[in-house]
Amino acid sequence: MSATKKTKMSSDAITLAQKCINTIRVLSAETVQSAKSGHPGAPMGCSPMAHLLWSEVMKFSPENPKWASRDRFVLSNGHACALQYTMLHLTGYKVTIDDLKNFRQIDSITPGHPEVGVTEGVEVSTGPLGQGISNAVGLAIAETHLAAKFNKPDFPVVDNFTYVICGDGCLQEGVSGEASSLAGTMALGKLIVLYDDNDITIDGGTELSFTEDVTKRYEAYGWHTQKVGNGDSADLTSLREAVKAAQAVTDRPSIISVKTIIGFGAAKQGTHGVHGAPIGDDDIKKVKADFGLNPDATFEVPAEVASVYSNVKVKSKEAFATYSAMFAKYSAAYPTEAAELERTMAGKLPEGYAASLPRYTPADKTLATRQSSQQVLSKLVDLVPELIGGSADLTPSNLTKVEGNKLDYSKTSRDGKYIRFGVREHAMCSISNGICAYGGSVPFAATFLVFAGYCLGAMRLSALSHFRVLYVYTHDSIGLGEDGPTHQPIETLISLRSIPNMTVMRPADSNEVTGAYIQAMENAHGPTVFALSRQGCVNLPGSSPESVAFGAYTVQKEEADLDVVLVATGSEVQLCVAAAATLKAKGVSTRVVSFPCWSLFEQQSAEYKASVFPEGIPVLSVEAASTVGWSKYAHCSIGMTTFGASGKGPALMKHFGFSEDNVVAKAQILATTYKRAAPTLQRPF
Amino acid sequence: MSATKKTKMSSDAITLAQKCINTIRVLSAETVQSAKSGHPGAPMGCSPMAHLLWSEVMKFSPENPKWASRDRFVLSNGHACALQYTMLHLTGYKVTIDDLKNFRQIDSITPGHPEVGVTEGVEVSTGPLGQGISNAVGLAIAETHLAAKFNKPDFPVVDNFTYVICGDGCLQEGVSGEASSLAGTMALGKLIVLYDDNDITIDGGTELSFTEDVTKRYEAYGWHTQKVGNGDSADLTSLREAVKAAQAVTDRPSIISVKTIIGFGAAKQGTHGVHGAPIGDDDIKKVKADFGLNPDATFEVPAEVASVYSNVKVKSKEAFATYSAMFAKYSAAYPTEAAELERTMAGKLPEGYAASLPRYTPADKTLATRQSSQQVLSKLVDLVPELIGGSADLTPSNLTKVEGNKLDYSKTSRDGKYIRFGVREHAMCSISNGICAYGGSVPFAATFLVFAGYCLGAMRLSALSHFRVLYVYTHDSIGLGEDGPTHQPIETLISLRSIPNMTVMRPADSNEVTGAYIQAMENAHGPTVFALSRQGCVNLPGSSPESVAFGAYTVQKEEADLDVVLVATGSEVQLCVAAAATLKAKGVSTRVVSFPCWSLFEQQSAEYKASVFPEGIPVLSVEAASTVGWSKYAHCSIGMTTFGASGKGPALMKHFGFSEDNVVAKAQILATTYKRAAPTLQRPF
Ligand SMILES: [Ca+2]
Ligand SMILES: [Ca+2]
Numbered sequence A, B: 001m002s003a004t005k006k007t008k009m010s011s012d013a014i015t016l017a018q019k020c021i022n023t024i025r026v027l028s029a030e031t032v033q034s035a036k037s038g039h040p041g042a043p044m045g046c047s048p049m050a051h052l053l054w055s056e057v058m059k060f061s062p063e064n065p066k067w068a069s070r071d072r073f074v075l076s077n078g079h080a081c082a083l084q085y086t087m088l089h090l091t092g093y094k095v096t097i098d099d100l101k102n103f104r105q106i107d108s109i110t111p112g113h114p115e116v117g118v119t120e121g122v123e124v125s126t127g128p129l130g131q132g133i134s135n136a137v138g139l140a141i142a143e144t145h146l147a148a149k150f151n152k153p154d155f156p157v158v159d160n161f162t163y164v165i166c167g168d169g170c171l172q173e174g175v176s177g178e179a180s181s182l183a184g185t186m187a188l189g190k191l192i193v194l195y196d197d198n199d200i201t202i203d204g205g206t207e208l209s210f211t212e213d214v215t216k217r218y219e220a221y222g223w224h225t226q227k228v229g230n231g232d233s234a235d236l237t238s239l240r241e242a243v244k245a246a247q248a249v250t251d252r253p254s255i256i257s258v259k260t261i262i263g264f265g266a267a268k269q270g271t272h273g274v275h276g277a278p279i280g281d282d283d284i285k286k287v288k289a290d291f292g293l294n295p296d297a298t299f300e301v302p303a304e305v306a307s308v309y310s311n312v313k314v315k316s317k318e319a320f321a322t323y324s325a326m327f328a329k330y331s332a333a334y335p336t337e338a339a340e341l342e343r344t345m346a347g348k349l350p351e352g353y354a355a356s357l358p359r360y361t362p363a364d365k366t367l368a369t370r371q372s373s374q375q376v377l378s379k380l381v382d383l384v385p386e387l388i389g390g391s392a393d394l395t396p397s398n399l400t401k402v403e404g405n406k407l408d409y410s411k412t413s414r415d416g417k418y419i420r421f422g423v424r425e426h427a428m429c430s431i432s433n434g435i436c437a438y439g440g441s442v443p444f445a446a447t448f449l450v451f452a453g454y455c456l457g458a459m460r461l462s463a464l465s466h467f468r469v470l471y472v473y474t475h476d477s478i479g480l481g482e483d484g485p486t487h488q489p490i491e492t493l494i495s496l497r498s499i500p501n502m503t504v505m506r507p508a509d510s511n512e513v514t515g516a517y518i519q520a521m522e523n524a525h526g527p528t529v530f531a532l533s534r535q536g537c538v539n540l541p542g543s544s545p546e547s548v549a550f551g552a553y554t555v556q557k558e559e560a561d562l563d564v565v566l567v568a569t570g571s572e573v574q575l576c577v578a579a580a581a582t583l584k585a586k587g588v589s590t591r592v593v594s595f596p597c598w599s600l601f602e603q604q605s606a607e608y609k610a611s612v613f614p615e616g617i618p619v620l621s622v623e624a625a626s627t628v629g630w631s632k633y634a635h636c637s638i639g640m641t642t643f644g645a646s647g648k649g650p651a652l653m654k655h656f657g658f659s660e661d662n663v664v665a666k667a668q669i670l671a672t673t674y675k676r677a678a679p680t681l682q683r684p685f
Helices: A016-035 A041-057 A078-091 A097-101 A131-150 A168-172 A174-185 A214-220 A237-248 A281-290 A303-333 A335-345 A369-383 A425-438 A449-454 A456-464 A492-497 A510-522 A546-550 A572-585 A598-602 A606-612 A649-655 A660-674 B016-035 B041-057 B078-091 B097-101 B131-150 B168-172 B174-185 B214-220 B237-248 B281-290 B303-333 B335-345 B369-383 B425-438 B449-454 B456-464 B492-497 B510-522 B546-550 B572-585 B598-602 B606-612 B649-655 B660-674
Strands: A072-075 A162-166 A191-197 A224-228 A254-259 A387-391 A418-420 A442-448 A470-474 A503-505 A528-532 A553-556 A564-568 A590-594 A619-626 A636-640 B072-075 B162-166 B191-197 B224-228 B254-259 B387-391 B418-420 B442-448 B470-474 B503-505 B528-532 B553-556 B564-568 B590-594 B619-626 B636-640
Touching: A016 A041, A016 A078, A016 A097, A016 A281, A016 A303, A041 A078, A041 A162, A041 A191, A041 A237, A041 A303, A072 A078, A072 A131, A078 A097, A078 A303, A131 A162, A131 A168, A131 A174, A131 A191, A131 A335, A131 A425, A131 A456, A168 A174, A168 A191, A174 A214, A174 A425, A174 B174, A191 A237, A214 A224, A214 A254, A214 B214, A224 A237, A237 A254, A303 A335, A369 A470, A369 A510, A369 A528, A387 A418, A387 A425, A387 A470, A425 A442, A425 A449, A425 A456, A442 A449, A449 A456, A449 A470, A449 A492, A449 A528, A449 B456, A456 B449, A470 A510, A492 A503, A492 A528, A492 A619, A492 B492, A503 A510, A503 A598, A510 A528, A510 A546, A546 A553, A546 A598, A553 A572, A564 A572, A564 A660, A572 A590, A572 A619, A572 A660, A619 A660, A636 A660, B016 B041, B016 B078, B016 B097, B016 B281, B016 B303, B041 B078, B041 B162, B041 B191, B041 B237, B041 B303, B072 B078, B072 B131, B078 B097, B078 B303, B131 B162, B131 B168, B131 B174, B131 B191, B131 B335, B131 B425, B131 B456, B168 B174, B168 B191, B174 B214, B174 B425, B191 B237, B214 B224, B214 B254, B224 B237, B237 B254, B303 B335, B369 B470, B369 B510, B369 B528, B387 B418, B387 B425, B387 B470, B425 B442, B425 B449, B425 B456, B442 B449, B449 B456, B449 B470, B449 B492, B449 B528, B470 B510, B492 B503, B492 B528, B492 B619, B503 B510, B503 B598, B510 B528, B510 B546, B546 B553, B546 B598, B553 B572, B564 B572, B564 B660, B572 B590, B572 B619, B572 B660, B619 B660, B636 B660
Parallel strands: A072 A162, A162 A191, A191 A254, A224 A254, A387 A442, A442 A470, A470 A528, A503 A528, A564 A590, A564 A619, A619 A636, B072 B162, B162 B191, B191 B254, B224 B254, B387 B442, B442 B470, B470 B528, B503 B528, B564 B590, B564 B619, B619 B636
Antiparallel strands: A553 A590, B553 B590
8 A cells, every 4th residue: 555645635526525534534633633642543544434334324323322223333443433433523422522632531531442331322342452343243143132032023123233343453363253253153144344454553564464365264254255445535335335235145244345545644644653643733734735624723524514414413313213113113012022122221130030049058969169050040041031141162061051041042043042152262252242232131151260361351341341241160270170280270360350340259159159140140330250160069058149249258157266267269168167167176266258259348348347357366268279369368378379280179179288187287377376366457548 | 974974894904004093092082081081082083193193294203302303293172182192102202001091190291181391292281272273383483483593505403394283172262363364474384284173062063153164264364275084084195195285385384174073983973972071981892892902901002003103213213313413414514503503492591691781870761661671672682692572563562673683584584583473462472382382482472461361371371381481561551541441451460470480570660671681581481571661760779680589679778767668569669769758758767669570579588578578567569550469568558449541641640549649648647557566467377
């Protein structure tokens, strides 16, 4: 792509479309300029496709940004967000010129990358490359699923396309490959990706690292592919025709490779120099002059351009009114379905579901918590019909497929509630974010806990985006046994606990599994990880689903003046209960605290915290995971400081110190060392 | 694939190759059976290709398992390791029948997934899917690079193929797509992948989730592709021809899609039921009978089969002897190069390199630590010529390209030392593991710190595998500013610190950057992460490269009886130094501790630790990252408990409490609360 391609336009030849596109280019560049940081290149290159999408193609309602059946738009190359904010401004969303001028400042609604919840009209948070297009696969899955659930003859109440703009970076990322391959298998015919094929990445030309045939790869995935050569042109004919063709192909997702010049019009156009830095006031002036715009006006929307977008606003209002009228009739004809669609789109849960979840007594069979999870899921998928999810090809191990979700979601059964994600952990999480973003579903995603390391990129976005995604992660520790250290999480629990707004549960028995699911479902504004065992967990006399809400609680109280507290999670709680009996026989009065969730405990009052961990009493933590972090709650820790090993689970547990003998010995040392005068763990702030 | 395909063989028709293959199948199944856990399906399906590779194709020396020019073999579907152990046994590596019987037991050399360093002949640790094939891309890059560096006319001292067996799972994982795309761009002609195309994954048939055209996708990547239909057959003609054709194509990597039946011969062959569980003693007996082997003998290697592999051993000895003779002549003709090849393959560093790295004084310019890193790298790439690496398309931000590595590694410049990984963080790390595994190079890999979340799957394998990989991760905190919360690491530091054998450095100034690089280079048995800043860090009077070795040290001593210790990392150390002056003026005697590396500090003596953090003195930690974990060292912490935000770096720092005022205020509270009688942070064990 030549950097010297002429972009100067003789003013009498400038069409209205050209003027619109040039205005978008300039507003984006000015937005970046006023922040003195940001990315002008992609916005200036993608302005023609953005203008086409927002002025002609997409269905949306700025006054009703959460309209259930709106088209979803995802800017997968999130660094181009000056473009998205510009379009939201032009089309009448709550983004003012002042917001554009406030780009990338604290407390602005125009942050450096798009953030869902911060800016109306932004569907998902993008920026980390590859996420947006993968989210879009989830958005498209959700649409087909809810359409199958709710649409009736003459009442397409759920009916929209999902549009994506993405760049080279998104298509280099593995997560997008995983998601796109699955999108092919699932035949998501209403997913349309516009690929900003500008031959440039940050390091330089794509020949440095990205020489593959992208459209051929997408053909291999089973997609409908097209190429548009003149993506910079204001003659939008070929782009328009390509989008129409993509809409018409309903049995496959579509990708349109659009050749563009990055930073079109800028002095450094066509080079990586225009990717990630403002182009400068002088160049902006020159661009405006070249484009036939007033070089001395800033953030100006010419009257003709404003008029085009006024018409878009009128059209949007009409579209929404038509839908509302149709929905009113639907509500009359199908009141149950209409109420259910409204309930689920609002993120509300069915009344009373929690009371019907299983409860256990010590007489009940010892189960691995992955098995308890299977029992809870068996109820939950019936009680909460919006629950949809699956496993990254570990269904027989994760135990996530139950009677109520027996039907797979597939291209021939859109009403299925079980998703076969394939061996694609990262895409699974990213797609789950998309399903949640669409609304109307509560997604879950399952794999082995250790493979969180394959998908943290998407999981942290669940947390940042306040998405209710349930991560059902089994094989929680060295307790999984023979598969060995490549499969045994050590650092994973503390990694996940350290992510803000990520709730991490390691339940100790079946009742705690029930409680963990209730907490996860009730937390509408964040994801939850369940770390579940392959090893058996006896049902504890002192456990209950309700106790999980406190994060930590006394599961077995001491019988005399307290000498030592044993605090544990998961399968190690039962070990501590056994050790407590031995300690009692040795004259050491012991309390056992079960600690399924750190973040819930942190939300409790100081009084409650002190009631669980009394001042002056030494605390020993026992968890088959990294000891990092436990110093906040314990005076000493039994945990992992190395990787695990391949061997039988019980043998490994003993080998690494998770034995009654070791717990008893360490507890005795602690009790003796401190004699009810342990150093305070409380902090002045 | 039909599960009823006939596998019973009439005994007079059984060829010698068939007997070998059947023996391999049975030994693998028996190995799994004796562990009562493991994966018999893939070994039984892949036995023909394994027999071909080990008996005819590959160059290796069991007596010299580290032979520099051996062919590299990677079992990417690591769960099939019973097959690999069987082949290592047959070919004369140190794997006995007893080792096979001890499969998956603690302290065996035959763990549940292959582990480099545990079993001679295993090149990389596999099991987490997609890693092995991506490691192989690194192995192949290393081969071409070292060949360009060391080979001379008539002296191909570095000259080998890299062979991979992988399954559907590996090819579904995004990391393998990333690596394979790059392998195409890099035209790795001596990389040959055999894809075990058995139509089965754990969840069931591949039609559930994996319907793409794999060979077409690899064509799109620029690979040479072939299909072999009869991968189960002992008539190895078509497989042999395909491998020969792959060897002959030298301008592209090759993938051979080999149609097989999973669990060939077992009752449940061709189904996912044979993937992950022993087939049972009865079925093994029946398989042996069907295969014309003695059903009553276990772990038996028939004499004819043993004889075939005796010949392989003889051939191996000859190949190594030929190479040794050639290398002796090479040493005579090119003594410098020979010594350099031997030095680098042994992982030894050049003498005295560390003394030539830059040192700084407070008079030197304030730099971001990513800039100091650039200065250190500028020296290091010249001093340590085996350093090779690059960035995941963030070169201008990571500042990893310097004069001495100006030449890109590419298909036309194999001697280049800078790798353009593209926007492929996960593959970058996995490829770096492969480069390290080959020997002879010290790889580095660069991206933004937050994107560790995209590649932890590979990074934890660096640590588990004891690979010296340098992770140059810049933009270490909210200090990066406007890019916002999607790009600002919060949990990343503690995540990485919690991985066993992962050294994490957050240097406070330029001297500490130098010290961090020295520590990383000297640590031959593990990876190091450098968390480097975009924000400036003044050169501290008390810092030195040598101090980094202690993990934490007093960078500024108190001038009166100590009231409070401020401990910080990275750019927050300068903040604490400034706060200490104000505190002094307020009568609070303050020490500042710089804490660049937790794991190095943990290795120090109790005396040293107590000399840094004196008993009874309150400690305040200040780090622009999650506070999780700091309770081990500090009585209170200033840190992040939420995600960051988009804004100017200095404004964000202040907003989130990293201001002199806040540090002073918190230090005063601590000093007042505890008056030199803070609770002990020491632990009885
Ligand atoms: Ca690009
Ligand atoms: Ca397979």
